[in-house]
Amino acid sequence: MAQMTMIEAIREAHDVAMAADERVVVYGEDVGYFGGVFRCTAGLQEKYGKSRCFDAPINEAGIVGTAIGMAAYGLKPVIEIQFADYVYPAYDQIVSEAARLRHRSNADFTCPIVIRMPTGGGIFGGQTHSQSPEALFTHVSGLKVVMPSNPRDAKGLLLASIADPDPVIFFEPKRLYNGPFDGHHDRPIVSWKKHPLGEVPDGDDIVPLGKAALRREGNDVTVLAYGTMVYVAEAAAEATGVDAEILDLRTLLPLDLDAIVDSVRKTGRCVIVHEATRTSGFGAELMSLVQEACFYHLEAPMIRVTGWDTPYPHAQEWEYFPGPGRVGEALKKVMED
Amino acid sequence: MSDDVSPLSLNVPEPGCRPGDSPDFSDFEIPRAGSVPRPAVDVDPDEIRDMAFSIVRVLNKNGEAVGDWAGALSTEELREGLRHMMTLRTFDARMMNAQRQGKTSFYMQHLGEEAVSCAFSRAMQPGDMNFPTYRQAGLLIARDYPMLTMMNQIYSNAEDPLHGRQLPIMYSSKEHGFFSISGNLGTQFVQSVGWAMASAISGDTRIAAGWIGDGSTAESDFHAAMVFASTYKAPVVLNIVNNQWAISTFQGIARGGVGTFAARGHGFGIASIRVDGNDYLAVHSVAKWACERARRGLGPTLIEHVTYRAGGHSTSDDPSAYRSKSEAAAWPLGDPIERLKQHLITIGEWSEERHKQAEAEILDQVVTVQKEAEAVGTLAAGKTPSPRDMFEGVYETMPSHLIRQRQEAGF
Ligand SMILES: Cc1ncc(C[n+]2csc(CCOP(=O)(O)OP(=O)(O)O)c2C)c(N)n1
Numbered sequence: 105m106a107q108m109t110m111i112e113a114i115r116e117a118h119d120v121a122m123a124a125d126e127r128v129v130v131y132g133e134d135v136g137y138f139g140g141v142f143r144c145t146a147g148l149q150e151k152y153g154k155s156r157c158f159d160a161p162i163n164e165a166g167i168v169g170t171a172i173g174m175a176a177y178g179l180k181p182v183i184e185i186q187f188a189d190y191v192y193p194a195y196d197q198i199v200s201e202a203a204r205l206r207h208r209s210n211a212d213f214t215c216p217i218v219i220r221m222p223t224g225g226g227i228f229g230g231q232t233h234s235q236s237p238e239a240l241f242t243h244v245s246g247l248k249v250v251m252p253s254n255p256r257d258a259k260g261l262l263l264a265s266i267a268d269p270d271p272v273i274f275f276e277p278k279r280l281y282n283g284p285f286d287g288h289h290d291r292p293i294v295s296w297k298k299h300p301l302g303e304v305p306d307g308d309d310i311v312p313l314g315k316a317a318l319r320r321e322g323n324d325v326t327v328l329a330y331g332t333m334v335y336v337a338e339a340a341a342e343a344t345g346v347d348a349e350i351l352d353l354r355t356l357l358p359l360d361l362d363a364i365v366d367s368v369r370k371t372g373r374c375v376i377v378h379e380a381t382r383t384s385g386f387g388a389e390l391m392s393l394v395q396e397a398c399f400y401h402l403e404a405p406m407i408r409v410t411g412w413d414t415p416y417p418h419a420q421e422w423e424y425f426p427g428p429g430r431v432g433e434a435l436k437k438v439m440e441d
Numbered sequence: 442m443s444d445d446v447s448p449l450s451l452n453v454p455e456p457g458c459r460p461g462d463s464p465d466f467s468d469f470e471i472p473r474a475g476s477v478p479r480p481a482v483d484v485d486p487d488e489i490r491d492m493a494f495s496i497v498r499v500l501n502k503n504g505e506a507v508g509d510w511a512g513a514l515s516t517e518e519l520r521e522g523l524r525h526m527m528t529l530r531t532f533d534a535r536m537m538n539a540q541r542q543g544k545t546s547f548y549m550q551h552l553g554e555e556a557v558s559c560a561f562s563r564a565m566q567p568g569d570m571n572f573p574t575y576r577q578a579g580l581l582i583a584r585d586y587p588m589l590t591m592m593n594q595i596y597s598n599a600e601d602p603l604h605g606r607q608l609p610i611m612y613s614s615k616e617h618g619f620f621s622i623s624g625n626l627g628t629q630f631v632q633s634v635g636w637a638m639a640s641a642i643s644g645d646t647r648i649a650a651g652w653i654g655d656g657s658t659a660e661s662d663f664h665a666a667m668v669f670a671s672t673y674k675a676p677v678v679l680n681i682v683n684n685q686w687a688i689s690t691f692q693g694i695a696r697g698g699v700g701t702f703a704a705r706g707h708g709f710g711i712a713s714i715r716v717d718g719n720d721y722l723a724v725h726s727v728a729k730w731a732c733e734r735a736r737r738g739l740g741p742t743l744i745e746h747v748t749y750r751a752g753g754h755s756t757s758d759d760p761s762a763y764r765s766k767s768e769a770a771a772w773p774l775g776d777p778i779e780r781l782k783q784h785l786i787t788i789g790e791w792s793e794e795r796h797k798q799a800e801a802e803i804l805d806q807v808v809t810v811q812k813e814a815e816a817v818g819t820l821a822a823g824k825t826p827s828p829r830d831m832f833e834g835v836y837e838t839m840p841s842h843l844i845r846q847r848q849e850a851g852f
């Protein structure tokens with residue numbers, strides 16, 4: 105065990121995977137010599153050489169397209185898109201190519217690539233450094249979509265993603281890189297240094313894809329959350345005193361439906377929280393699944409707490425960001441209904 | 442594997458100099474000022490292919506303006522140009538500092554690149570449209586866009602013309618020929634070609650200018666822009682600002698095997714020129730030539746402005762982690778403000794005292810405006826735009842779901 109930030113945990117996952125398997129190559133914008141603008145790949149070029157960790161030209165379609173070609177050859181590219189907000193030029197390569205390669209070639213060619221990208225807001229990044237586009241990827245058959253919320257999961261899930269035979273979109277909530285964040289932006293910054301989830305196992309232990317984690321046990325309402333919103337939900341439960349059960353979904357696709365259904369059947373209530381915009385967001389999918397599986401167990405209408413359907417604003421960040429106040433209101437409301 | 446070939450290896454270009462190395466620009470060929478002839482504006486792009494490998498320069502080591510490209514500006518205009526660049530630099534320094542004091546979230550400066558946007562601006566006419574990146578605020582300063590409005594946006598205060606929605610420095614002003622900056626690299630380069638095509642479709646005489654950084658030329662949008670500009674002979678000037686770095690990545694990663702960025706134009710049959718981006722007179726003269734070509738329907742021009750990003754990429758960046766601290770000082774094309782100042786002194790139209798006095802006046806002006814902006818508000822101190830503003834302007838008419846969400850939000 106070692107105490108780490110999420111950045112260090114991600115770096116270590118790369119290190120472990122690169123040491124174990126020569127086929128793992130790592131690249132992206134500013135990823136090589138500098139080690140990435142968030143430093144998640146620092147030291148890898150020095151350790152594994154320039155052919156296994158290098159800077160890419162600024163062309164996201166090119167980064168993903170070449171990764172698909174490398175995977176077709178037999179390598180395992182782990183690539184970085186500098187911010188999730190900049191993935192769109194690569195969307196065609198991801199959706200039309202990476203996601204379908206196995207199916208359309210009947211596994212003649214496959215695409216074991218990991219596409220990492222910092223996601224989410226809370227850093228005053230405005231509309232081009234704050235977006236949460238996970239639903240654009242969960243809508244695509246053939247992709248897996250992962251979002252860790254702490255250093256321990258980040259390392260284990262990244263190792264599982266690299267080992268996975270299919271393309272994985274790996275979202276890293278950038279506001280969590282250096283510490284958990286519960287939305288109380290006016291309070292002192294908390295670091296991972298003393299946090300139990302900052303304790304990261306050594307070696308190559310994976311956290312399996314498709315398994316949610318129970319972050320808080322409770323009896324009154326199930327909160328489905330992932331990424332930064334896990335901490336916001338915890339803070340809201342503490343503040344309101346509502347006995348909430350908080351599930352950190354960790355993998356959005358494939359989803360741990362069993363964990364969700366077990367919890368909602370127990371509590372009979374459900375609040376869904378995500379930072380992304382509401383309309384056609386991942387919360388809509390979660391609501392449908394819960395409705396299909398738990399309708400007769402529900403005692404109140406489900407509630408979604410999400411970002412608003414606007415571009416992510418700069419000055420109004422904290423009015424946009426679904427903070428503990430809004431989540432707390434939803435918890436109280438779902439208990440009154 | 443065939444027996445007669447050795448194993449392949451990956452070519453990853455490296456800059457000449459990393460932290461700890463001493464910078465060496467001896468491989469960097471700098472033609473003498475005045476040595477590149479100025480062709481007629483209706484020249485066949487094929488006949489000036491060598492211009493993509495040379496550098497148009499006007500100011501020589503002694504501060505004299507020499508050669509065919511000299512003589513386009515009056516001394517009054519040159520003094521004004523100097524003032525624009527000095528204003529931009531002072532403005533940047535104050536705003537960098539304001540960011541450090543926590544008054545705003547983020548800032549990007551132009552240090553060392555002031556000539557590019559300030560001089561180019563002079564070649565454009567009212568009604569023309571720039572599609573800038575975040576490092577061309579000189580286009581606004583030189584067009585007398587109110588500095589107070591710029592600061593209000595940087596502070597995201599209640600007078601921010603973009604209502605706090607957009608990042609600091611991602612300005613927008615149709616009136617000043619300045620298209621809204623998005624922040625996504627490369628996207629706007631191709632839009633400039635579309636704007637120019639629209640001018641041609643409409644039988645107008647207005648032209649557009651696209652802007653892109655060296656690193657961003659790697660984006661597919663760059664190539665899309667080039668093919669559309671080439672096919673439709675769009676009235677556009679396509680500017681590459683080669684400041685040698687894209688955050689931590691040196692220009693060789695985007696340039697690859699081609700000799701220069703300007704040479705990319707050749708495959709598209711586009712007139713392509715390199716210019717000394719730290720030479721105010723050269724930038725202006727080349728810009729004027731290219732704008733005239735565009736306006737006369739003679740086709741697009743690709744200009745590579747050869748310059749150096751003397752500061753960090755942004756307030757989030759510390760370049761000492763990836764390049765030598767002494768590289769900026771070793772940059773062989775010097776400093777644009779210093780060079781224009783020397784030129785004016787050489788021709789007897791400026792002096793050290795006048796320069797000092799101008800510096801003091803400009804600082805005074807910027808500080809006065811800054812106080813005014815800070816009195817309106819800053820991101821840190823509040824008096825920021827209303828949360829209502831984030832719901833406005835998503836559509837022309839707010840749809841019912843947004844009205845409901847705004848009510849739910851309590852605004
Ligand atoms: C599509 C996209 N990808 C990545 C980024 C992140 N990014 C912002 S600036 C930058 C470097 C740009 O370098 P260059 O084009 O040379 O312009 P310069 O900053 O040097 O003016 C990068 C990679 C972005 N803004 N948009």
Ligand SMILES: [Mg+2]
Nearest residue numbers: 654655686687
């Ligand atoms: Mg650059």
